Amino acid sequence: MTVSPRACARISLLALALAAAGCTTAPRGPVTLNLVAINDFHGNLEPSKYTYTSAATGKTETLRAGGIEALSGALAQWRKEDKDLLFIGAGDLIGASPALSSMWADEPSIEAMNLLGLRLSSVGNHEFDAGSKELLRQQAGGCDSPRPAKACKLMPGYAGARFTYLAANVLDKATGKPFMPAYRIEEVKGVKVGVVGAVLEGTASVAVASAISGLSFIGEAEAINRELPRMRADGAKVFVALIHEGGKTDEAPDQPACSKLKGGIVDIVKKLDPAIRLVITGHSHQGYLCNVDGRVVTQADAAGHLLSRIALQVDPTSGAVTDIQVRNVVMNPEQFPADPKVTAFLAGVKERSRALLARPLGKLGAPSVARKASDAGQSPLGDLIADAVLAATRAHGAQIGFMNNGGIRKDLETSDAALTTNFGHAQAVLPFGNWLVVMDLSGAQLKRLLEQQWQRPSASGATILQVSQGLSYTWDEKRPVGNRIVPGSLKFNGAPVEDAKTYRVVANNFLAEGGDHFPEFAKGTNRVDTQIVDLDALSAFIAKNPGAGGTTAGMAPSVRIDKMRQ
Template sequence: MKRTVPLLLLTASLSSCAVLFPSPVVDVTVLGLNDFHGNLAPTSFTTAEGAKINAGGIEAIKAELNDARKANRNTVFVGGGDLIGASPITSGLLRDEPSVAALNAMGMSVSALGNHEFDQGLTELLRMQNGGCASNDPAKACKFDPNYKGATFKWIGANVKYSAASGKTGSPFQPYVVQTVAGAKIAFVGAVTKTTPTIVSPDGVKDLDFTDEADAVNAVIPELKAQNVDAIVMLIHEGGELASGSKDTYATVGCKTLNPDSPIVNIARRVDPAVTAIISGHSHQGYNCLVPDPTGRDRIVIQGNFYGHLLQRLDLKVDKTRHQVVTARSANLVVNYDARKAAGTLDAGMGTLLASANEKVGAIKNQPVTNLSTPQIRRGINNARNTETALGGVIADAQLAATQDQGAKIAFMNPGGIRADLPDASALKDGNAVNFGDVFAVQPFGNTMTVMDLTGQQIKELLEQQFSGGNAGTATKLLQVSEGFTYTYTAANPDGQRVNIADIKLGGTPIDPNAKYRVALNNFLAAGGDNFTVLKSGTNVVQLANLSDLDVLVNYLKANGSKLTDTVKGRITAK
């Protein structure tokens, strides 16, 4: 006679088996931080609901990590690049060693390389990774910790190789790191924007090649599959932005409105389907979108704004037996400093580290510079680089004023070199006071001034390069210009035809295509940085190596601060 097993008994038997044989499925949480840029303290942020708060800062970031690890001990902390470089004074004046120390203490496992990791060159980046005090800037190195040990996490980049000219083979960086989490093997494969040589000092990366990001990642996928990894997550320092008119925000889950011309969209469409999710950076945007992989299946592509305002979160159910991800969910978490401070949940250890860094730079950081006529002068809405800004005009005016003794008549400033409002909304002071730390946050690179001659035709070509080549589409970079220089552009026109030379004027008079004009700019831009290659053809070039762009701005603010306003001057107009 056939016997039946009661359902209740069957359930109990399965439950007993689960005790004897642990589930092959592991819940893994991945938290990602992109474009931190050494912002140890919180900065201003506007939430998706329109609330203006202070967000980020190592005390609040660590508190978020603490909570995540309490909820799920299988939590991995990773980076999307630009963790260091272009940093405020509290980290930047100490060669970003406090930021590395903070990330170490937070338990970061791995990070993609970012272009700003290369700001001080490959040799210095390797020191930041491996430790030691043999720096190209001994005045800053090992001043936070005389025994700087380096990063305990690995910077990775599958698309970074030694160039043939270097005489070396291979790469100074690993392409991936495999992290074992509760028995699950989670692979993180990294890449950095292939445009890095055009947006950092060329000398610093002269021994390196930066290859196609998707191709480089795809090349190592077979190697990872051979290791039977259970999940693959891509960390890439390249990004995009939401399409014009999109109502999605960083808080929208599963958005499908990433601008199709964004670099990250092209990359995501080509990256091997074995990659479950892509944590991105570089464009300083917040989004949580879906982009089809090469098979047409939607895949998570997420970015968390910048300066630690958001943490990118992936929740993965990973099957260790089948070596696959069962489910993947994603969200951007707001790192609300104000709320945590009010609740008393800021991390005390990070507070101690921040206080130590502040103490070491305080005497310089707190030096008064000026009192503005307005609470702040801003660099544009949402860090936009495709528009004229009030602060951009002030910086260009400062550079022109500082180089008039060299015959300069026009100054140009690259918008990517303007890193903060003056001051940030988190640092507003009585009497609209501005200190040295506020100015350092605006221009932290340590660039110096250059003057050169350009013909009127070359100036037209320079303005055309704002919209073409490496600056095409979503990458448009509108140079900020000095008083007396004006022009009009038509964005809808074809490459090379967006600016009519008759609409380029100096002192109200159209420039002469054959005449020479003395222009001022920083040394990064003068070397053709940010894809402004025509500047490499300038003549009668004078490098003012002892005149830093930071000192130029400080001196201009001291002389003119009380007269400056947060007003866009209308030197650039669009048809």
């Protein structure tokens, strides 16, 4: 039977009328939103050493984990299970990077995250290493950079990040508004997810002051909570916080529902709006899957060693999160075959970098010069760097060299049986490109400076400065904070340091501006910005001193920092 067009129209109208009378679609059941999180990648394009103890097996394992090839393989495998998987980050994707990334202004790491399909990340403190202008360039692309020798040199026309950096608590002092977007709404399987990002409020203490000029950092929870009404107005029903601040626990990285988390992140989480059930963290370079105040709080170690897999079960109508399952998965390259596109990209970066990275600097006195410190706080590599920065600035009158442990990122390795080290190894140790500043401090200021090693915010713990040959002292942990240097033990070239005498010291510009909670450096007078880069100073010292870092005659380590034995 043939139905006329007019009859078809009447049937359609009848169907619409029935729908209006109450014929509705059946309610949707719960949906599972799959997230994968990374933090503190720090430009580690290649695998690196990772040691962990598994809660599942009780065994301690050491392997080379991470690298963009393993990450690409894992993400490809998991996207086959769920094409709507959301890949997000919690800051420090760049900065403090190995040479393969940092020598190209970290553009390879940004492009790697593009290839991996990263959607969003909070900023971390290391995103500000080269200044706020450079961070905006890395987000938006272009070649107008404060690092013209590095920017746009790997590939012309750098296009920037295809993911979005979030910074709810980083404000432009001039306007009072967020310096970058505070949040983004991602629609996953029909559910609008509000993702908000923040960096540690104390970024000013761990960043070069000039790099964050014009910016202020407010409380993480305060900033995140005030964005919730805006996210709700934009339709969000589920809320996820990315916070570049973390904690510590002695529980295994794969321990479900860990309960011993301590550190700055704990108080932050307790202040968050109850609607935020999931908090993805960073900064402390730990792997954990914890419960804090009824929230799930995760972190995936650092350098791509782990990825956090997170499954949120959500009522799509109300947005209620009914269950959260989390796992930290070790990125073992043998278990996750790489995406060919990522392999080709990495091979191209390595080929472009090969000649510069392999440039020999000189011979060390040991196969590896370690950054691990003694119980007193002195390390072989710290000694070497402090001696190097002093040697580089003798012409400016420097007598004493200082180095901060946080600026020493890796052990100094050798390349062959002859103990030759190269530029790539040295650059991995000192990736920031800080320059050296020489200044005058009185003996009294030197004492105050060294006492500041223990006058720290409770979450950060003591930080022992590395010192050059000639300066020595003993400290006693039983003495009160502010008076831990044993009286009479602080000496320079064997003579007691005199309060009224002037000493010429050198430190990198981060310390010189009072960074890392050492405000006494900022009070130094007769300052000279030498523009000598710390990496160049180390490279020149190694070239001029065969056997550096070892026990060769004339290079034997001395006790510079000692601790009272109880």
